[in-house]
Amino acid sequence: MMLINAATTDEQDDPCTVEDWMAYDKAVREAGIWVSGESLADLVTATTVQVDRDGRRTVTDGPYAETREVLGGFYVIDVPDLDVALDWAARCPGARGGGSVVVRPVADFSA
Amino acid sequence: MSGVREVEAVFREERGRLLAALVRRFGDLDLAEEVTSDAIEAALRHWPVEGVPPKPGAWLMTTARRKAVDRLRRDQAFAARLAILQVEAERAAPAPPADAEGGELPDERLQLFFTCAHPALPAEDRGALTLRCLAGLTTPEVARAYLVPVQTMAKRIVRAKKKIREARIPFRVPGADELPERLPGVLQVIYSIFTEGYAASSGPDLQRLDLAEEAIRLARILRRLLPAEREVAGLLALMLLVHARRDARTGPDGEPVLLDEQDRGRWDRDLIEEGSALVVTALSGGPPGVYGVQAAIAALHDEAADLATTDWPQVVALYDVLLALDPSPVVALNRAAAVAMRDGPETGLALLDELAGEPRLRGYHPYLVARADLLHRLGRLPEAAAAYRAALEVAGSEPERAHLRRRLASVEET
Numbered sequence: 001m002m003l004i005n006a007a008t009t010d011e012q013d014d015p016c017t018v019e020d021w022m023a024y025d026k027a028v029r030e031a032g033i034w035v036s037g038e039s040l041a042d043l044v045t046a047t048t049v050q051v052d053r054d055g056r057r058t059v060t061d062g063p064y065a066e067t068r069e070v071l072g073g074f075y076v077i078d079v080p081d082l083d084v085a086l087d088w089a090a091r092c093p094g095a096r097g098g099g100s101v102v103v104r105p106v107a108d109f110s111a
Numbered sequence: 112m113s114g115v116r117e118v119e120a121v122f123r124e125e126r127g128r129l130l131a132a133l134v135r136r137f138g139d140l141d142l143a144e145e146v147t148s149d150a151i152e153a154a155l156r157h158w159p160v161e162g163v164p165p166k167p168g169a170w171l172m173t174t175a176r177r178k179a180v181d182r183l184r185r186d187q188a189f190a191a192r193l194a195i196l197q198v199e200a201e202r203a204a205p206a207p208p209a210d211a212e213g214g215e216l217p218d219e220r221l222q223l224f225f226t227c228a229h230p231a232l233p234a235e236d237r238g239a240l241t242l243r244c245l246a247g248l249t250t251p252e253v254a255r256a257y258l259v260p261v262q263t264m265a266k267r268i269v270r271a272k273k274k275i276r277e278a279r280i281p282f283r284v285p286g287a288d289e290l291p292e293r294l295p296g297v298l299q300v301i302y303s304i305f306t307e308g309y310a311a312s313s314g315p316d317l318q319r320l321d322l323a324e325e326a327i328r329l330a331r332i333l334r335r336l337l338p339a340e341r342e343v344a345g346l347l348a349l350m351l352l353v354h355a356r357r358d359a360r361t362g363p364d365g366e367p368v369l370l371d372e373q374d375r376g377r378w379d380r381d382l383i384e385e386g387s388a389l390v391v392t393a394l395s396g397g398p399p400g401v402y403g404v405q406a407a408i409a410a411l412h413d414e415a416a417d418l419a420t421t422d423w424p425q426v427v428a429l430y431d432v433l434l435a436l437d438p439s440p441v442v443a444l445n446r447a448a449a450v451a452m453r454d455g456p457e458t459g460l461a462l463l464d465e466l467a468g469e470p471r472l473r474g475y476h477p478y479l480v481a482r483a484d485l486l487h488r489l490g491r492l493p494e495a496a497a498a499y500r501a502a503l504e505v506a507g508s509e510p511e512r513a514h515l516r517r518r519l520a521s522v523e524e525t
Contacts, residue, residue: 082231083285
């Protein structure tokens with residue numbers, strides 16, 4: 001899974017365009033590795049819930065801007081190993097302009 | 112006992128080769144380690160009785176493979192995974208049979224070098240894993256190398272292996288297009304093992320010769336596996352040329368002896384000769400790399416009769432090349448020290464003071480010591496004393512601190 005962390009807007013010295021995203025999306029699908037993916041709605045729509053030890057819920061309007069990097073969307077791709085996954089992540093427009101892409105395997109519970 | 116030791120030394124060499132072949136075959140570092148140990152144990156039982164087989168490597172491989180299959184049969188989950196791994200491996204590239212009749216075992220340690228030095232692993236784990244898997248050190252030996260408790264090192268190695276397995280860090284040699292990006296990481300791991308051996312960052316000893324020698328051994332293996340890579344030759348040359356001075360670098364009480372006071376008769380001529388020849392390889396046929404240039408500088412030091420007749424203009428010129436390749440304040444610091452030898456301490460000190468604002472040099476031991484020494488040479492004694500005190504505030508190894516205290520005392524007396 002590739003988690004796309006957007007940068008804060010003022011750091012975008014290399015902004016990526018809608019066309020960049022469309023081209024990337026097309027490339028992922030044409031490579032036959034696409035499993036699923038979503039682009040998330042704007043940060044202001046995000047809400048965080050935490051449950052403490054007593055079972056009380058705390059709901060806040062996070063994630064907070066101070067954390068600077070916020071999840072912008074994700075791709076799930078099917079590739080043989082980390083190096084291939086990193087190659088695809090490096091091509092993702094979200095990795096540019098101060099953003100980053102975190103690559104994590106999807107847990108396998110079948111074994 | 113010494114017979115067992117000799118056998119163990121042979122197995123240390125075989126272990127990395129066997130491990131790499133098994134990792135490639137089964138795609139699992141833990142399983143490969145277990146059956147490698149099993150096979151070596153079996154050899155230690157059988158060989159003294161039945162004699163060493165004609166192809167020891169193939170014997171070990173066959174034994175380890177049988178043990179692995181036994182384990183996999185017992186473990187259904189493993190077996191299911193093995194089937195998937197084999198299908199994937201065949202789809203990617205048909206693997207040559209690891210133990211083909213009559214043939215030599217293919218050396219697959221290069222894959223393991225790149226896995227252990229993968230940038231997805233924490234930097235502190237890369238050296239530990241390399242010493243464990245490729246140098247064949249046991250976990251307690253690796254723990255001793257990094258001066259951490261065995262439990263801590265065991266946890267780190269387990270963590271690193273888990274990351275390799277679960278993040279699917281591949282066992283493969285990067286393609287020619289990726290090599291320039293990935294090889295420096297492998298060289299960095301080996302060099303960091305060496306530098307920890309050359310100047311221990313803490314602890315009772317100035318040098319850790321065992322570590323320096325492991326690093327050289329790893330570089331020799333890498334050079335055999337990648338004979339065309341000039342930076343591999345450069346790194347090996349650099350380490351040989353520095354290691355050649357090891358006996359002269361410490362005095363009778365283990366304190367450091369600086370270059371100008373070293374008994375050059377105690378430098379290892381064979382290593383210097385081997386290193387100098389490698390420098391030529393490292394610097395021929397293309398633009399130079401950082402290790403090749405540093406090795407060339409080390410060669411100039413090693414070949415000079417004394418400090419005064421060292422070819423300082425050439426040393427400074429090489430530092431200019433190095434600074435262009437690696438514009439770091441640490442390189443600039445060493446260049447300033449060489450300029451001080453060529454043009455006098457005043458010029459050198461001016462260069463050092465220009466670097467004073469560099470965050471990476473703030474509290475950096477060699478910077479503080481170099482500055483103190485130049486002030487000392489200029490006869491600016493109160494300033495030199497203050498500079499030695501500043502250097503002493505930053506931790507170093509115990510012999511190094513004792514040496515600084517003596518220098519401080521000599522400045523304060525006069």
